[in-house]
Amino acid sequence: MTPADTIAGTLRILADLSEIRGAATETTDLRRAAHAIDAMPPRAAAALVQRARRDRLKDEPGIAPSVHWRLREIAHDGTDIAVSAALAGLPLLFKRLLELHALSTSDAVTFMRQVGALTIAELQLALNDGRVQQFGGDSVEGRLRQSAGALQAETVIIPLGRARDLLDSFVADMRASVPSLDLITPAGDVRRFESLVSWLAVVARAADPASAIDALCAMRCVEEVRHRSGRRAILAVHHAEIDVRVAAPDEYGTVLFSATGVGAHVHAMQRRAGRGRFAAREEELYAQAGLPWIPPEMRQGTGEIEAAVAGALPVLISGEHIRGDLHLHTIYSDGADTLDAMVAACSALGYEYMAITDHSERASASRTLSRGDLSRQRDEIAALRERYPRIAILHGIEADIMPDGSLDFPDRILERLDIVLASLHDSARHDAKTLTRRCLQAIGHPLVSIVTHPANRLVGRRTGYPMDFDAIYAAAAETGTALEVDGAPSHLDLDGEHARAAIAAGVTLTIDSDCHRARLLARQMELGIGTARRGWVEPRHVLNARPLEEVRAFIAAKRRGR
Numbered sequence: 001m002t003p004a005d006t007i008a009g010t011l012r013i014l015a016d017l018s019e020i021r022g023a024a025t026e027t028t029d030l031r032r033a034a035h036a037i038d039a040m041p042p043r044a045a046a047a048l049v050q051r052a053r054r055d056r057l058k059d060e061p062g063i064a065p066s067v068h069w070r071l072r073e074i075a076h077d078g079t080d081i082a083v084s085a086a087l088a089g090l091p092l093l094f095k096r097l098l099e100l101h102a103l104s105t106s107d108a109v110t111f112m113r114q115v116g117a118l119t120i121a122e123l124q125l126a127l128n129d130g131r132v133q134q135f136g137g138d139s140v141e142g143r144l145r146q147s148a149g150a151l152q153a154e155t156v157i158i159p160l161g162r163a164r165d166l167l168d169s170f171v172a173d174m175r176a177s178v179p180s181l182d183l184i185t186p187a188g189d190v191r192r193f194e195s196l197v198s199w200l201a202v203v204a205r206a207a208d209p210a211s212a213i214d215a216l217c218a219m220r221c222v223e224e225v226r227h228r229s230g231r232r233a234i235l236a237v238h239h240a241e242i243d244v245r246v247a248a249p250d251e252y253g254t255v256l257f258s259a260t261g262v263g264a265h266v267h268a269m270q271r272r273a274g275r276g277r278f279a280a281r282e283e284e285l286y287a288q289a290g291l292p293w294i295p296p297e298m299r300q301g302t303g304e305i306e307a308a309v310a311g312a313l314p315v316l317i318s319g320e321h322i323r324g325d326l327h328l329h330t331i332y333s334d335g336a337d338t339l340d341a342m343v344a345a346c347s348a349l350g351y352e353y354m355a356i357t358d359h360s361e362r363a364s365a366s367r368t369l370s371r372g373d374l375s376r377q378r379d380e381i382a383a384l385r386e387r388y389p390r391i392a393i394l395h396g397i398e399a400d401i402m403p404d405g406s407l408d409f410p411d412r413i414l415e416r417l418d419i420v421l422a423s424l425h426d427s428a429r430h431d432a433k434t435l436t437r438r439c440l441q442a443i444g445h446p447l448v449s450i451v452t453h454p455a456n457r458l459v460g461r462r463t464g465y466p467m468d469f470d471a472i473y474a475a476a477a478e479t480g481t482a483l484e485v486d487g488a489p490s491h492l493d494l495d496g497e498h499a500r501a502a503i504a505a506g507v508t509l510t511i512d513s514d515c516h517r518a519r520l521l522a523r524q525m526e527l528g529i530g531t532a533r534r535g536w537v538e539p540r541h542v543l544n545a546r547p548l549e550e551v552r553a554f555i556a557a558k559r560r561g562r
Contacts, residue, residue: 161489
């Protein structure tokens with residue numbers, strides 16, 4: 001193969017990669033240049049290669065000036081480096097499929113045109129609904145299925161809290177930079193409140209989607225445009241890949257639905273309603289399938305379609321149902337704000353009540369509340385009750401469950417508090433049986449009203465302690481002890497699956513912020529609510545969705561042994 005043949009072949013590969021990125025003009029110029037080089041006599045083609053190597057390209061017949069830098073790159077650095085550099089600018093899905101040799105560049109272009117998958121989540125959906133089989137048969141399906149498994153294993157996972165921060169910032173930039181967008185909704189994993197996010201997606205609405213896409217791709221925060229079409233862009237922002245779709249008003253509901261997932265839910269809906277139907281609102285799409293609208297947090301392929309068919313969808317808890325926050329920290333322990341600041345923030349949120357629950361002295365927190373500071377805190381709370389008469393301030397504590405199952409403050413101190421929370425922070429390297437026994441001992445303690453973040457999960461770092469949760473749920477239901485859905489981004493515990501099992505066992509839940517900063521109170525409560533909604537939790541299941549007198553009655557009933 002002559003150098004000219006090599007260059008023409010490389011230009012065709014680069015044209016394929018440009019088409020995947022949606023760079024239409026560049027794709028056309030590269031294909032024309034490859035054709036022009038193929039048509040040259042060997043000596044003319046060799047001379048062209050020499051001019052490219054010496055940076056002496058001028059008006060080359062059939063070769064647009066936009067291709068000159070590509071020719072110089074190939075001549076100087078070689079074909080492999082030129083192709084590798086172009087691969088780096090593709091959507092992650094195609095970059096890895098090509099690196100894994102699951103598809104050739106030309107097959108990748110055809111795959112994009114026919115299947116339409118641009119993300120790993122979409123590839124999985126296409127594998128499940130038969131589009132990949134239809135595209136390439138058993139051989140291609142086998143390669144792509146194997147590649148999908150490898151891609152999912154290596155995908156960078158972002159904790160929900162950080163993903164929300166990233167998308168919130170990006171959405172703010174979208175609103176400021178592209179005023180033609182009249183509706184913007186975070187979609188994908190974030191909309192479903194997945195604790196670990198692998199797919200960042202945003203859906204927007206505009207009368208002219210193509211113009212909006214042009215403006216989005218030109219935003220200052222965009223580091224790289226990995227794909228663009230008239231209604232979609234894959235953008236690199238803060239080193240993360242964001243899937244942005246802009247829909248016309250009459251198709252917004254359909255686009256938002258498909259960009260929310262999960263694949264099992266989308267596929268089940270498509271079987272009922274068919275593919276390709278457009279709707280302005282998601283509610284219309286579900287109506288076409290003969291179903292009521294299903295909240296995004298429930299779209300997990302775990303029985304929600306069947307519940308909708310049976311008319312048995314729960315009325316999920318929402319922010320408007322929350323009357324107070326029962327898990328808060330101040331500078332008396334490891335919080336960042338004063339008691340006054342936390343009370344003012346809760347009052348501004350319109351809460352009827354709140355509980356100050358700093359860490360007890362044996363906790364592993366950076367600062368803890370000593371027994372001697374309790375009386376000083378009690379006096380400060382009494383003064384704040386005078387200043388904030390519209391919100392009830394409960395004086396509580398988050399006590400640690402010790403290795404022997406006892407609490408780190410004696411009963412004579414705990415019984416003077418309005419509310420006692422207990423937490424299993426330190427595993428003491430115990431096995432599942434011992435950890436379960438310690439938790440059950442705390443649940444059985446008459447002064448413990450709530451066991452907080454029961455599994456002590458650390459999102460992205462620890463799945464939670466391996467306990468007998470069926471026994472824990474049964475004991476909590478029997479003793480009238482609430483279990484918490486903790487909204488701290490590091491916990492989100494109980495998670496949705498555990499919350500669903502807990503309410504099925506008759507457990508009362510709380511949804512708390514576990515907040516250490518006043519400015520994050522609303523955000524962390526929202527994360528807790530979203531996590532609970534994943535567990536099909538209704539207002540009737542949640543203690544702090546009830547009036548203060550019912551909260552006090554719940555605490556009193558536990559203390560007197562029900």
